[in-house]
Amino acid sequence: MKSPTGMRMRLALTHHRNLRYALLAACSALFLVLYLLTKTPVPYTYDKLTDEENKRYNSQATMNQWPGQCQIKNFEQIRRMSIVYTWVNGSQPCYRQIREKAGGKKAVGGSRDREIGELMYSIRSLEKNMPWHTGQIFLVTAGHIPHWLDMNNPRIKVINQDDLFPDYAKKFLPTFNTHVIEQFLYLIPGLSDIFMQVNDDYMFLKPIAPHEFFTCDGAIRLLHEKGLISHIPPPPKKGIWISSVLNTQQEMDLRWGKTDRYFIKHAPFVYSRRAFERVHQIFDRPLYMTLKSRFRAKPDMNMPLLHHYYMVSQGGEELGIPIYTPPAEELTGYKLILMQNNNIDKLKKIFGQILDGSTPYKVVALNDEYTDMRVADTAIEFLQKYLPEPSSFERKPGSGTVRAYYTQAWLVRSGSDDFAADSRESGCCTNVPSDCVPRAALGGIYKFAITWHGARPRRHYHVPLLFACTAPLQGAHTLERCV
Template sequence: MQSSTMVRMRMVLNQRRNLPILLVGAVIAWIIVAYMLQSLPAGHTYDALTETEAAQLVNAEMEELFPGKCKIKNFDTLRRMSIVYTWVNGSQPCYREMRMKHGGKHAVGGSRDREIGELKYSIRSFQKFASWHQGPIFIVTPGHIPNWVDLNNPRIKVINQDDLFPDYAKQFLPTFNTHVIEQFLYLIPGLSDIYMQINDDYIFTKPIEPHEFFTCDGGIRLLHENGLISHKPPTEKKGIWISSVLNTQQEMDLRWGQQDRHFIKHAPFVYSRRAFERVHQIFDRPLYMTLKSKFRGKPDMNVPLLHHYYMVSQGSKELGIPIYSPPQEEMQGYKLILMQDDNIPELKEIFDGIIAGTSPYKIIALNDEYSDMKVADTAIEFLSAFLPEPSEFELKPGAQPHPLTIRKPETCEIDETILAPFPRRVESSQKFQVVAFREVRWAAFVTSLLKGLGMGTGLMIAYVFYLLVLRQKKSPKSSTSAYDKV
């Protein structure tokens, strides 16, 4: 038996004179909800370009920047690649003390660890002559901070190298071995998949195009020397560097068989982050054994060589990254300069040619082999004359200076307040967690609420339409006199 309330509701709905009022009210409610949704701010939205439009825009820009050169397929991504520098200020007392403790009196470090400002000038030269680059720069150090770097610039970040070491490798800290540090650069948070490592002693001397490092289909150009690496194991008389190269060759022969492999050119290295993940899987044991060397040693694995020939042997196919080994005539303009005590006149001649614009070199590497500070003075004089303009990454005049190391001078303990905390790796349970400002959360709540009200209003209109039209057509007509008696 129906209640009196339900009976009266049906009587109202069955009276056609109330139909326009109900429909008009529902439409007005719908219009109000739509207006409120439309009036909400949506600064985060934009009209996205189609893939074709985006490609056309990038191609037009490349044509303007590099006339006559091919259009690199994924140039818009590659121009935002990460740049990685490794740097040491060997004059820091705590650093020298740690070297002495772990390496003895002959491990204090020589000219290679002396700070004459190469890093600052390297970045100046890169920004000047590779102005197409728009990505971030990471400076990986043993807790040292260059006195000129602007830590507030969002495009540059100083990272303590110890933070990069995974748990299994932390037992070998501290380390002074570049072969070890280079193993874990790919673990920098926020690092692009394709990134470039530049030594702090590299100076760009002429405009350099992305075509120097990338192929037209967006692949990597693998720069190498003309000389081939021997397949014979190193002898006792061999030096540290060549011994590590020959040991790496032995490991690659075991994996891929004996093949012709060239020495790697002394130039910026273009790496794939995903490639290093595979390199660690394939050469896990020899890389782990390298961790045990506090300083560079003969048994070490040569990391650039491993990456280079992994890409050649299987990485390109596995990762879908094209590679190209150019002929020697396409790899001219790189110069390794040995700065020695007895070659100051030769250095001045090279430096004068670079300043005058008559030098054939586009990238030089200043390899420190001196003990006479007159050699350093010659280099500093050249760098300051050739690159006088500061980069955007340097402190402005009058800016507040910052500490030069993360270690307390009294105890050499780490002060964790100096550098920004190292980003935590995201756990799987947190991967999809949304963190937003209060205003953003409120806007999202209001939007969801209004959408819910709009959906509810629409369902109400549909239900009223069903009751008044569809259901009435199906139901047999009957007199309402029975209801009038209630």
Template sequence: MALSTNRSPQDTLKIAQVRSANVDGTWAIANKAGIAYSHDPVLGVSVVSKSDWGRLAEELSSSEFKMVKIDSVAASYGALQVWSVQTPRFDNARAQRRHSGLGAIWAVYSDEKSSVPDIQDFTEPVDAVYTWVDSSDPDWQTSYSQFKNSVPAAGSHPTSRDIARYTSRDELKYSLRSLEMNMPWIRQIYLVTAGQTPKWLDTSNTKIKVIDHAEIFESPEDCLPTFNSHAIETQISRISGLSEHFIYVNDDIFFGRPMSPNVFFTGSGSVKYSLAKAHYAEASNPRLAVNLAAKLNAELIEAKYGKTTARKFKHVAHPQRRSIHKLINKAFSAEVQETAKHKFRHVNDVSVPSALAHYVAAAEGVGVPADIDYAYVDLGGNHLPMNLYRLVRGRGMQMFCLNEVASVSENEKRGQLAKRVLDDLFPYKSSFEK
């Protein structure tokens, strides 16, 4: 495929087209040289032996393909090396690494070694669940104002009614781009909304399904409408067709380099959660919603399992098991039902996918802590330009978060700067965009 550079990539190409051009190009080189290889259609990885890779790498180099070595976790525990191979016709040398998810991914195995999955590889289907709201929707704003004024504030978290918490900067669009670039093996994406659909979303793409809150809440007449993410999160396991293993993603989370399911699950299917260094009991502001929920989560864990909890979790994409959510809904039904009924964040909320599910998974023997290469950037914090610069010029984080702890509307330039960074990191449209 010839890749035009006359216009910006956003106008001309999608992620799948760029990746297909790279894959087809490398296969053509391998076929011409008589080099044997195989392909994993789920992971999107081409597989070759060590000795054949040596020959193929020479052929690719002579044809001006650029090869970037990436983490072996992008493919399999059995791989010796993993490479992203890209034609230079659409990207510059400096961008090769940060756009490695667009390349043809080649996994190199020992000679005569079988390319079947390693015993430590996770190979079951994995779905992704996003929650999203369009706060610019007039109908949503009317409903928000109505319930903000009519629902008693007693017990609500002080920041729960700040409309700045719902501000959208098209993060979802870029998060989906990052997912398609770096995790093409995701089977199905579910977008949970308040009856809303992003204007740019291509609803004809069957890989993504928009789910209305009313479809999943057990008692919609008592709980909806809701403006509480904790409430919505208690219900996500009720999505029809959701796989046992799934990843819960906030729209301010982005995936920075190619990853396989092994980043999120063990070979036997246990979840790999990311502990933060901070202890919630030592938080400088114990009244923050995350710390209040952590305290309640700890009380529930101690009551059921006779053990306590201390550490918080990083703000990353959270691997989940649907069966753990069902166990939580049964074991802590009163707390879950109360949280589901809180229309705004409440001091008595539990936080299910981002914390309680990890604690319960650990207690049940199906959850383990794991290190994640991760960056957290507060759009309202100090040194924002430098922190964003590191994202663009670094080797690429497995995950990063662009969060807005407080409203930055007084300095819109910060939001514009973040959008320019996202355009640079994820310049091509996903298949989910019109």
């Protein structure tokens, strides 16, 4: 016969065991709920406005800024969005040599990489005609800093494009393929979720209201052309750009089925950083294959297309970001200007209309496809006349020289105590082609002994660059400021 004490002990043990099971089940359920919450996309509500911000963006002054236009929801958040410029100084000898080494004789660069100062004038036009924007400006470069840029301006930051590449992609460096570089813009540290990409050849000609890019309820306006993209695979004779678009269309058809999709307008793109993350998850294989092309190639994926039609097909609902695709007939304020050898007279006419205020366009893109430098001279003359006033992002006269000379250079490994200098004043070799090598081939941090113009003593600067000189060299050689 079982004793009462033994039965009580067994009941207590059973109760204790059941209690543990119940606690374990409750903890498991809690962890499952937390996991699902972290994996479920959170609707994008910008940030909650403070009372002061609510008062400011609802103020009469803001309403009067754009007569006849509605109040844009969460305008204070929109005006603080990041703007990303991509730029390369293709006129730099060392950069050209690295490019030619990577691609052989076919990697000539052409006018696409020729530096005639469009970036400086583009930023002037941005500041002049979009004064409502108060957010950060990021300049993504191949290791160059424009000689005119004021690096002390807190609103602008230069990013070395190589630093954006994840570990799995670094083996494909150096790259000169904009389709590849654009893939990783969303990894810029400090980038806002909603951001705008602007090419260095875009010029804002007239005051641009935020309504150009957002609707009254804060939806992103996806700007497109009238033309539909074909669903037929690209014929062999098609060019690189259109082949890339058609190949991207093939991938989208596999994912979302065949439906009408339009060519994207040659205009500033408004992106979502979180949409880039999802596009990488959905199209991981074709995007990875694009990494293998150091220069633009026909099989490349077109990131603007992937982003925009992801947002149309599922991203808007998935991420909680409203979108709007306006009729192409409404989008008449944008113009792609082809600067070619045989259209100098036409260019002068277009530039003349802009100068006298008779142009109907708000934003133009100066697409350079010339070899005749008279075309460049025509464009430079126009830009100097149209945008003569410097922006707040330019160095003030007399604030110091930009070029410098160095006496020798050598390799310094990461972790050294010798590279604590200001990276904004770094240099990269340009006139010693035999000693310019890809950064990816050497690794590490590079250090230069630099003698600046004037009485400034020689100092050492570390140079995290795409390329650098590694052998000790004698004499004075020109340096450019670099990231």
